Amino acid sequence: MRKALRSLAGALLPGTLLVAAAPAPAADQPAAVVRALLADDTAVATVGYRLATANVDLCVEHMVESGMLIETLAQYGSDYRAAAADILKLTERPTIALVVPGSPAERAELQPGDALIEADGAPFAETPPTIAGGTFTAVEAAMTALDSALADGTARLTVVRAGERRTIDVIGTPACKARFQLIPGDDPDAVANGTWVQLSTRMAGFAKTPDQLAAILGHELAHNALGHRKSRAAIQRAQELQADRLMPYLMARAGYDPAAAVGVWASFKRRHLGGLIQDATHPSWSERLRAVEAEVARIAELKARGEAIVPPADLRPR
Numbered sequence: 001m002r003k004a005l006r007s008l009a010g011a012l013l014p015g016t017l018l019v020a021a022a023p024a025p026a027a028d029q030p031a032a033v034v035r036a037l038l039a040d041d042t043a044v045a046t047v048g049y050r051l052a053t054a055n056v057d058l059c060v061e062h063m064v065e066s067g068m069l070i071e072t073l074a075q076y077g078s079d080y081r082a083a084a085a086d087i088l089k090l091t092e093r094p095t096i097a098l099v100v101p102g103s104p105a106e107r108a109e110l111q112p113g114d115a116l117i118e119a120d121g122a123p124f125a126e127t128p129p130t131i132a133g134g135t136f137t138a139v140e141a142a143m144t145a146l147d148s149a150l151a152d153g154t155a156r157l158t159v160v161r162a163g164e165r166r167t168i169d170v171i172g173t174p175a176c177k178a179r180f181q182l183i184p185g186d187d188p189d190a191v192a193n194g195t196w197v198q199l200s201t202r203m204a205g206f207a208k209t210p211d212q213l214a215a216i217l218g219h220e221l222a223h224n225a226l227g228h229r230k231s232r233a234a235i236q237r238a239q240e241l242q243a244d245r246l247m248p249y250l251m252a253r254a255g256y257d258p259a260a261a262v263g264v265w266a267s268f269k270r271r272h273l274g275g276l277i278q279d280a281t282h283p284s285w286s287e288r289l290r291a292v293e294a295e296v297a298r299i300a301e302l303k304a305r306g307e308a309i310v311p312p313a314d315l316r317p318r
């Protein structure tokens with residue numbers, strides 16, 4: 001029997017991914033699952049933050065980023081709530097699950113476990129868990145409230161830490177519009193829709209290093225950067241190649257090794273990876289690998305000549 005682990009945003013991915021393919025957990029298993037998810041969430045949030053903030057000038061839509069991941073207890077399936085409360089200090093309020101190193105949230109000395117009470121005087125809602133499967137509505141509303149408080153560059157947050165109220169000013173940083181989200185699931189999926197960049201835990205598992213993770217997230221962020229939306233198959237094929245070509249530039253500018261993308265794409269080709277990343281709407285892996293290799297070689301030349309890492313004109317916002 002499949003147990004709901006953590007509820008997620010929207011209907012970007014197929015509904016089956018809204019539940020983890022985990023069997024009924026043994027007594028000690030939820031803690032291990034929540035800890036493993038936190039480690040992966042931290043990797044995704046950290047790489048995503050670096051990609052989104054280093055490439056602001058290449059993105060058509062922007063936001064002000066704080067570098068924290070908010071979660072609520074109501075987001076977790078009933079089997080995982082005790083572990084999420086224990087490990088992540090989650091409550092009925094939106095709570096900081098992690099803080100990205102070097103981010104505005106870290107500079108403001110916000111901490112995991114801080115419960116959010118107000119942003120710029122507007123209260124965050126409390127949401128007691130009511131359904132066994134969990135709901136993403138509360139955490140999404142909290143993310144939206146935080147983003148709109150930060151839209152002018154700063155937000156004054158009231159948080160509760162160890163029972164004590166504190167007021168903390170966060171000075172945000174400009175970023176490409178993207179909320180990075182890890183989805184518990186066994187299918188190798190990654191998608192972007194202009195707001196969200198989602199990838200499954202299975203897809204994240206293909207990345208053995210931060211550089212490799214930056215390739216996968218960079219491809220999806222490239223779709224957002226280029227303003228891609230779901231289109232007719234012929235257009236989508238062209239969009240996939242565009243995202244593949246822009247991806248190594250996003251990586252290099254964020255301090256990742258763009259050559260790692262060649263290795264990841266080559267491994268996808270070897271696996272004949274199916275699903276959303278390789279179907280009728282996608283070019284062949286051979287074509288995609290060649291496109292990535294060509295841009296990685298061009299970036300190496302730019303670096304060797306000491307020139308700025310700027311993508312070709314057709315990959316820049318008009």
Ligand SMILES: [Zn+2]
Pocket residue numbers: 219220223240243
């Ligand atoms: Zn794509």
